[in-house]
Amino acid sequence: MPNTRSVPTVDDVARIAGVSTATVSRCLNSPDRVVEKTRDKVMKAVKKLGYTPNFGARVMAAQRTFTIGAIIPTMENAIFARGIQAFQEELRRRGYTLLVSSSAYQPDIEEEQIRALVARGADGLLLIGYDRDQSLYDYLKRQDVPALVAWAFSADSEQPSIGFDNRSSMSALVQQVLNLGHRSLGVISGITRGNDRAVQRLQGVKDAVASNDLPPETLKIIETPYEIENGAIAFSRLMSANADLTAVICGNDVLAVGALRQAREMGLQVPGDVSITGFDDIELARIVTPQLTTVHVPHREMGRKAAIELISMVEKTSPGISVELDSSIQLRESLGPVCC
Amino acid sequence: MPNTRSVPTVDDVARIAGVSTATVSRCLNSPDRVVEKTRDKVMKAVKKLGYTPNFGARVMAAQRTFTIGAIIPTMENAIFARGIQAFQEELRRRGYTLLVSSSAYQPDIEEEQIRALVARGADGLLLIGYDRDQSLYDYLKRQDVPALVAWAFSADSEQPSIGFDNRSSMSALVQQVLNLGHRSLGVISGITRGNDRAVQRLQGVKDAVASNDLPPETLKIIETPYEIENGAIAFSRLMSANADLTAVICGNDVLAVGALRQAREMGLQVPGDVSITGFDDIELARIVTPQLTTVHVPHREMGRKAAIELISMVEKTSPGISVELDSSIQLRESLGPVCC
């Protein structure tokens, strides 16, 4: 029964080409195992019918998808864009397809997305940061789907990861700030709950203060979600409550840009009246006026290496190693010495 | 044979729960068609085994995935971020999962991604702009996968779409520029090849010039890919070749921001020495100094409505209609009257 109604199947191709379905399958998957004349016939039939293999069936039969999934906290600002782009490029080069979804920084949505991607046959997963329910890691292990953590690195986690040390990077940055004479700092942190990177960064700020023998009261801390608008609001709140602040350390560039905008709106000179720093060194950092002093993160390198490592894990040539990348401090216009 | 080795299947669950596989399936898909006591047994077995349905098999059997795919030209800058975010939120609200991939503005990659998504069982696709090979549309039709075009609207295409009129919006913006006395305009357009939105925008610029009875030589046009850096380079080239330009119209905000940065570097006052305009009104536009005059695009509305419409198409409650949204001009600091 020639199956006229719908999408062509391997059987249709086999019938048209006058061969068996096995041969059709082989033509598509290991062409060298089939003699040229036959292959031509089959390919002609494939073209004629506009046949595309059904993915579900293929996955089920072959137990393999060449798809990698990535769940990032947000697509709305550019924090992850560069790294993911590089990740995708490298995957593509190696014959894998990337599917991305975003969790809006919400653990329950992240879990949902992880399950969705696994269910859809992702061969491996890229996850941002360590902090998630152990049951999720168990689930992934049970499903035999390797996962690589990125944007974070912790020597004492056995979870494979590729990233940098958020804590010490931030600490180094704040050290620079302190070196310039600042003794009263505002901190606009991202929400730390469920976000180990934000936790680490905040801890880094505290480390620097402590190692300079300054009291904890040196810091005025606000937590707020990573959005420009929130950066502006937090900055405003911070400055009006603490007139003596000479510098504001932000948990990332997005918050810092908001702070910067608000400073301008309040008629404050940056860095004359107040210095502002960011973290991540996204494109934005060099576009705003004044340009943002921030921590440079090797986004592209991280993305590329993550792809390579994750594929190794998927193909079982690596058990999953952890790699620490260097970050560096980008001194730009928004940080200056404490004035007068 | 108790299948100890690997991931649990529906058979395992059925065996443990002491029911048939059909019942297990029903518990998961239409729980109300199964009596509570049985359901409890099954759910307990599911939990005990940590069972998750195999997606491939499910798709194959049910011919449905509740997955929507979107292929956007780039994730690297924020042009599509807001709209896609809204798109995803609405999809999620309605029980669909979004999978995104990006094409780097390359038609062959886009085709690959479309096929990948269809193959992975996407129930419907969101595509950016109209301009792609007819064979791709044919393919989608053959696979019975509805596609909705976004970020563009053309009354005379039969392809369902949701977007705005890039051409007339741009024309209106340029009209404003001309009203301010500018008579020699630089244009930094995106690459028009394979990008109907860029074509339309450029055409809009020309429309405005023509309808003011100005000669085509009024415009000095450069095409370059949408990247900040390219905007800067193009601006520099434009200004050094044409000393008399008083305004530069950019194909989008990303290019405009690059132009702005370059102007600053060249010591040019904006808008004192030269006015600069963008298009899209992404977040960036309000962050740079001076703030960018641009065309506001209803990103979130577009995303949300796209989700609603695409789902209707998938569920066959709509044949796929086209919707035109309004855009509006955002006059901000970067545009001023021609000086002296």
Next chain:
DNA sequence: TTTCAATTTGTAAGCGCTTACAAATTGACC
């Protein structure tokens, strides 16, 4: 207690593909 319609459950046939294994073909060599 019967009867019978409504509800719940089970049986088994696919969904479209891959692949182990068997069968058929090829052609180098005697």
Next chain:
DNA sequence: GGTCAATTTGTAAGCGCTTACAAATTGAAA
């Protein structure tokens, strides 16, 4: 031409799930 190993192709058994249909169960009404 006949042998035999190597190559090519075909047969058929799944992969894990859904669902049409049939069988079994339930319980209200007679």
